[in-house]
Amino acid sequence: MTPIATDGWRARVRRAVAAHWAEPLHRQSYYLLASTGVAAATGLLFWILAARRTEPAVLGLAAGMIAAIGFLSYLTSFALPYAMLRYGGSTRPVHGLVNYSAAVSAVTSLLAAALFAAVAGATGTVLAPLLRDPLDVLLFGLAGVGAATGQLLDNLLAARQHADLALLRNAAAGLLKLLLLVPVGAGDPRGVYLALTVPGLITAVIGYALLHRVIPGYRLWDFTRTPLVREAARFSLRTFAGSLLSGAPQFAIPLIAVVVLGPRGNAFFYVAWSIAQVVYLVPTVISNITLSRGGSTPTVALIRRSRRFSLLLVGPFVLAVTALAGPVLHLYGTQYAGGATGPLRLLGLAALPWAMVIIAQAQLRIEHRYRALNLLTGFLCVVSLAMPVALGSWFDAAGMAGGWLLSISAVVALAWWLTGRAAAAAGSLTRDEVAHDVGH
Numbered sequence: 001m002t003p004i005a006t007d008g009w010r011a012r013v014r015r016a017v018a019a020h021w022a023e024p025l026h027r028q029s030y031y032l033l034a035s036t037g038v039a040a041a042t043g044l045l046f047w048i049l050a051a052r053r054t055e056p057a058v059l060g061l062a063a064g065m066i067a068a069i070g071f072l073s074y075l076t077s078f079a080l081p082y083a084m085l086r087y088g089g090s091t092r093p094v095h096g097l098v099n100y101s102a103a104v105s106a107v108t109s110l111l112a113a114a115l116f117a118a119v120a121g122a123t124g125t126v127l128a129p130l131l132r133d134p135l136d137v138l139l140f141g142l143a144g145v146g147a148a149t150g151q152l153l154d155n156l157l158a159a160r161q162h163a164d165l166a167l168l169r170n171a172a173a174g175l176l177k178l179l180l181l182v183p184v185g186a187g188d189p190r191g192v193y194l195a196l197t198v199p200g201l202i203t204a205v206i207g208y209a210l211l212h213r214v215i216p217g218y219r220l221w222d223f224t225r226t227p228l229v230r231e232a233a234r235f236s237l238r239t240f241a242g243s244l245l246s247g248a249p250q251f252a253i254p255l256i257a258v259v260v261l262g263p264r265g266n267a268f269f270y271v272a273w274s275i276a277q278v279v280y281l282v283p284t285v286i287s288n289i290t291l292s293r294g295g296s297t298p299t300v301a302l303i304r305r306s307r308r309f310s311l312l313l314v315g316p317f318v319l320a321v322t323a324l325a326g327p328v329l330h331l332y333g334t335q336y337a338g339g340a341t342g343p344l345r346l347l348g349l350a351a352l353p354w355a356m357v358i359i360a361q362a363q364l365r366i367e368h369r370y371r372a373l374n375l376l377t378g379f380l381c382v383v384s385l386a387m388p389v390a391l392g393s394w395f396d397a398a399g400m401a402g403g404w405l406l407s408i409s410a411v412v413a414l415a416w417w418l419t420g421r422a423a424a425a426a427g428s429l430t431r432d433e434v435a436h437d438v439g440h
Contacts, residue, residue: 031163033285033313035154035170040278041197042174049181050192051267051332060263062192064127067254069140069197072116073148074251076108079243081155082365083232085292088159094215095222096229098156102208102224105148105435113141126263130190139194146201153207159292161435162214169207173199238370245377246361249384250280256385257400260392267399268339271332276347277316283310283355286364303363305418310355321348343401350405353412360415372418379414383407 117131154166176199212218258266289308326342329337364373388403
């Protein structure tokens with residue numbers, strides 16, 4: 001009798017796993033989590049190797065350049081990555097949408113890089129010496145092009161149920177950046193930041209060149225203005241303010257830190273910030289997949305499932321970061337173990353409220369509640385920039401990390417109120433929605 005019971009239990013487990021994997025929200029989330037996980041893991045290994053080869057002040061300047069690239073690429077995104085998630089999986093031709101989005105991102109990234117270099121030179125910031133030569137500015141701009149177009153490509157693949165290919169691209173980029181780090185000199189922050197960013201540009205170019213294998217009939221030169229292009233453009237323009245306010249703090253804080261804390265202090269904060277971002281990627285990926293599924297699944301059931309799934313995955317990561325912060329940072333060197341352990345634990349704890357906030361943003365986008373989205377992200381932008389800067393001025397890296405935790409925790413209350421109002425207006429779940437939710 002025992003073998004029969006065991007086989008029955010195993011069969012039930014297999015069916016449960018198969019049903020879980022069959023749900024697109026789960027399957028595509030896992031692929032994108034693996035993709036971002038590979039990128040994050042190779043990024044952490046990159047910074048460990050770089051930290052052991054360079055002085056903290058040099059690493060802090062390289063981190064400042066990386067932060068500037070991330071901030072500028074997001075600033076000039078015009079919410080196109082969200083439009084790609086929302087419309088990239090359409091059964092209508094997406095050639096024009098893909099090409100217009102990539103072209104706009106590339107051009108605006110280059111213009112933003114030139115403007116940033118000019119402002120940095122005029123104001124004499126600590127990054128100005130790295131952007132004096134025209135070639136330096138061009139390389140800086142191309143790094144931004146790679147970051148922006150690579151994000152568009154990954155979102156397109158996710159929307160078309162090919163997140164496994166995004167995993168392949170990020171794995172290739174991760175291996176390439178580790179190889180490029182080998183010839184980097186110990187005293188030049190340019191080599192460090194370019195070794196980290198150039199692989200993203202290379203793999204993005206290759207990815208676009210091979211898109212015809214994923215999208216039948218795709219052509220790089222097709223810029224036809226279809227109704228889908230116009231719909232996506234309207235969506236981008238209406239959500240751009242909310243997207244800009246939402247993402248600005250995450251990209252701006254590492255850039256601000258190099259000014260508030262100085263190059264050496266920024267090295268400690270950036271190492272903690274980059275490790276914590278691995279945890280933040282979990283709810284961000286689930287939020288993106290939720291947005292891409294917004295038109296095919298009942299919203300209330302989808303959001304509840306996404307929130308539960310996100311917290312279930314984030315919790316263990318937060319525990320691991322809290323418990324292992326010291327040993328992990330010892331890999332970077334004793335200086336980082338002493339200067340970044342406290343900030344890392346505070347930033348790790350902030351992942352829990354961050355998960356609630358980012359899923360709430362996906363819900364507001366799906367429901368086209370743009371005023372509520374702008375209110376939420378505007379509040380997020382103000383408090384999550386003001387509090388870290390204020391506390392960082394007094395308590396260095398730990399103050400910036402503590403300010404981030406306090407600000408995100410405050411935003412959760414507003415997010416809960418805004419999304420709770422929609423749930424109350426919609427009423428309780430229908431029986432079909434309950435059955436759908438329970439089944440997954």
